[in-house]
Amino acid sequence: MSTNMKPQAVTAQAKAKKQSQFKEIWRRYKKSRTAMVGLIIFLAIILMAICADLIVPYSQAIAQNKNARFLTPTSEHWFGCDHIGRDVFARVVHGSRVSVSVGIVVSAVCLLGAGFLGAVTGYYGGMLDNIVMRVLDVFMCIPSNLMAMAVVAALGTNLVNLYAAMSISQIPPRTRLIRSVILTEVGQDYIEAARSYGAKDSRIIIKYVIPNAMGPIIVNTTSGMATLILVAAGLSFLGMGVQPPTPEWGSMLSDAREYIRNAPHLLYFPGIAIGVTALSINLLGDGLRDALDPKLKD
């Protein structure tokens, strides 16, 4: 690169380089058929969550019908009806909203929280690192869903508190991962080079360390989303997620449990919905891991 290049030209070049990097990753991602299936299913589920009202009105998901109790699947009620005659198909469709939003919101909060803690502790090390890590050690000894339960109990059960509880329980393990990724980057020569020409710490962290450490963090965040959806469903199953009558897959299963002998069909659909969502995210995560791994480059 010549030194007399205009700043605009440099940014344009950097932009082009970034674009070609995305293209390269996408090209490698596309090659895996299972990864593409995962991506398509996951996008379809997100679309379903966004357009739930267009597929089937919300009123159907909460409207009770005495005559339709425990109805098995029919042409009118595709997935049958539950113990108070609500349409299970409508509830499964609308239930996707809670699961998808938990997956996305909590992942984003964890990425910010754990990203900040991990970057600062990994980059500066020393006393600060020591203190934060010892505190996280304590948090890591509490199984994360018990932690989430306790926080929900303290804050009260609603969607926002569910987000908060799950974020609090997920930030410690993720901080550890991000910190270890950052630590390997900080040891590299190019960071030393940036320091030696006097770049500020914040600039080094944001401009160099984080973009280079992004690969494993993206993969971890994606795969973690499946865990989040499973844990959230478990919490709702125990009655510590969203409150009725809001449709949610875990709480639907909790209702279905009471009628396992008489109406087993109530068990099938919410369970399959959770499984398919988690599976699609796992496939997506595996595909991303392979696409982002430079060792596997063709």
Next chain:
Amino acid sequence: MYRYVLKRLLLIIPILLGVAFVVFTIMDFTPGSPALIMLGQGATDEAIAQLNHQLGFDRPFFVRFFNYIEKLVLHFDFGNSYSTKQPVAHEILARFPHTLKLALASIVFSSVLGLSLGILSAVKQYTAIDTTLTVLAMAFAAVPGFWLGMMLILLFAVKLGWLPANGVTTWRNFILPMIALSMQQAAVDMRLTRTTMLETIRQDYVRTARAKGAPEKTVIWKHALKNALLPVVTNMGTSFGHLLGGAAVAETVFVIPGLGTYIVNGIRMKDIPVVMASITMFAAMFCIIILIVDLLYAFIDPRIKAKYTRSR
């Protein structure tokens, strides 16, 4: 080695104090006063205030915390449950064996299943067996344990009538909960074993073993497996944490009177002593398992064993 174990055991103490502090703080935010829970909705304000004063709930946060720890350390007293008024320690001792049995059975089952199928899958790479196992592992990794549990109840208890759906009277009661709790972990273990095993098989020393004419069985079991085991063992500590967390849900599905259901009920009833004690117990179990896993390394990896002995 002994000094190392002792040091690690002593380190558990501050961690458990930390856990107790975190849970105490969280539970302090829980709305509703303990006296109200104990006396019920009909109680007068004076009665509530009096009971709160009597039990020391009107004292400052740190005083209460230190009182709690003092009682716990000096008398092994976890306090009394708000709802049943029985000592929590008794209840925990009665429930703990069920959870421990379930968790240990699950970790053994998931590890054995995951390891053996992972090795099989790696050895038979690109065959129908490998593909089938990989697809099954993907599926089981995505299935929530409580749903699998209910499906197992539906099939084996309701439809076939082979196994009991709940209770803890015989070992047969534990089969379905163990499977429900283990399958997700087994799937994760299998995929991890497959990956590390495939990496190990390609190493030079494995090729050397083959070149010198060692039979395939010896190559796999004696040379490759030992090294492939390390990441899987590393993961075992974390997976035990997942299992303990999952136990709360599995115990609810199978109506097992263990620590998991105790904690869930405690949280529902805002029964602070119950929640405090059971989460601390879970954390203690987790710390001890992590220590055992770390020591297991030494048996598998002589390099690490050497380090311990030297540091003595």
